Amino acid sequence: MTIEQTLQELTAQAVKTLYNLTIDPHTVTVNDTPKNFVGSYTVVVFPYTKAAAKNPEQVGKEIGQYLTDNLVFAQDFNVVKGFVNIELTNAYWLQTFTHIIHHENYGQAPASGKKIALEYIGPNTNKPLHLGHIRNMFVGHAVAAILQANGHEVHKVNIYNDKGINISKSMAAWVHAGNGATPQSAGLKGDHFVGYYYVLYNKIATQQAAPYREQGMEPLEAEKLTPIYALAQQFTQEWEQGKPSVRQLWQTMNGWVYEGFAETFNMLGISYEKAYYESECYELGKKLVLEGLANGAFFAKPDGSVWADFTNEGLDQKVLIRNDGTSVYITQDIGVADLRYHDFTPDQLIYVVGDEQIYHFKVLKLTLQKLGKPYANLIYHLYYGMVDLPEGKMKSREGKVVDADDLIAEMLQTAEEQTRELGKTEGMNPHQAQQLYKILGLGALKYFILKVNAQKRLLFNPRESIDLQGHTAPFIQYSYARIRSILRKFNQNFLLPNYPINHLHPQEIDLITEISRFRQAIHTAAETYDPSVIANYAFTLAKSFNKLYADLSVLNNPDEQTNTFRVALAYTTARTLKNALHLLGIDVPERM
């Protein structure tokens, strides 16, 4: 039982004994005592003043006394208004700390038996990754790690939207204007190479559509009349028919893209256990839809298209198979869900996908319910907000995007410049220095994105480089590196079973308190699927250590016991910082 739970139980007992009021211990509010008051935990007693028929101050004193009398670890208490602040004994803190230092994986929950399949990344194969994917990857990776730390079995999977009109557009432009070029001949990363032709397609289509638009036609309609669109459309149909030359070209261009993606994933430390491909799932999706049509879950329109009706659920009708018999986006997701369910038999299917698709996943869930699938209710759409540029939302078609690879390169460069400026590379060989730039640059980028609650929109200004000071990953990494430096200097065994320290410094207690919160932080982050909980936790812990470091000496105290104890405390802090950052996919340097 945690100390909070103990305090809840005892408060319920106190209320029963003192005022003959029976309450559920879970309803007792126990908070961390704010910094400007004395104490560690605070019990709120306002709710019991009526039953006690006394003022809050009086009730606080009585309950405080009861708690102090009945809790071994209670040292003292004070009452401010209706708040009872409990001070705990040094013995409690030492015991807490001893427990943590002996548990390398403190914070990790025991196995829950819950199995989760988590989908993330989900790129289209017609263009390179951008800042939106970066947020997706960081959030997905972090949430997976956090759920794992909370005891769940997590299977990370990816989905490639590898077929359809957008890929056909890149193909059409390449056939139209590529002259047999390859990424090698063009000197481009594969995904950028294919993306170049996607942008080129849009240029050509815009040019060809100009006369129609001048007649007042909508751009989307005008595009459909262009020869380049006709070619893309033709590829799409021939692809569905399985025409070998089209399949061959498709495979080649997708192959280039996958090579490019792999490089970026590798750079970012992003991985997945299994990839699904739309091209391999849409037929299963169609089959399931047709089964639904046969058993009356869906209906057909006169033109042959297949629909689901959600008007009873307050939504619209939704097309599932087009009148030409081809599948739409949701059709593949039906097939993917089915495959994934049978691959992993998970207890939950998490989809890390942007909030623009909230409606899509609502419909997907309802569609699977209509099909009577057991996994319909396992679906959880973990959505994140769009990334805004100062000018507004990113738009791929207009080339208004922040490219992932460019951004990574800029971060490494920023990290290098600042590191050199501070003269931190002294004594490092070029390889070590490069490693450090990467740890710091990518750490700063990941932290910048993950410290914001994933569901909120994120503002990114490409003209202002991401800070390396303040509320950032390097701040936390710096605390870690400082501690590593101390440990190198100390160079003795400090894992003693007992610390005969009678006078714990308040800042030492603060730090132990902060370290001990890691378990709760993981729990909260997992429950809310929110990496920012961990990001903020790590920052608070680092700050707490930095303050102690500035005010007290860790290893230059006159008495050896204090040195040993503080080094152990620093060691545990570093370990916790490292573990916390690891959950965010962020590395730590030994020196910086």
Add this chain to the structure above:
RNA sequence: GAUCCCAUAGCUCAGUUGGAUAGAGCAACUGCCUUCUAAGCAGUAGGUCAUUGGUUCGAAUCCAAUUGGGAUCGCCA
């Protein structure tokens, strides 16, 4: 038109199941490196928690309305 999301310091964000005087970082200003790494620490200044009403001992937090911003409602993905 309908559904959903958001609104906290100049800027970017925290703020637990409702709890004390709403907190950080950046930017501005002031101190602190002969002692363990100054990517740090301490301090000053900065707020009508969008507005109004309601529930409550207590509301940034819950409810309603209003205002402003955004997303979605494609035989795009």
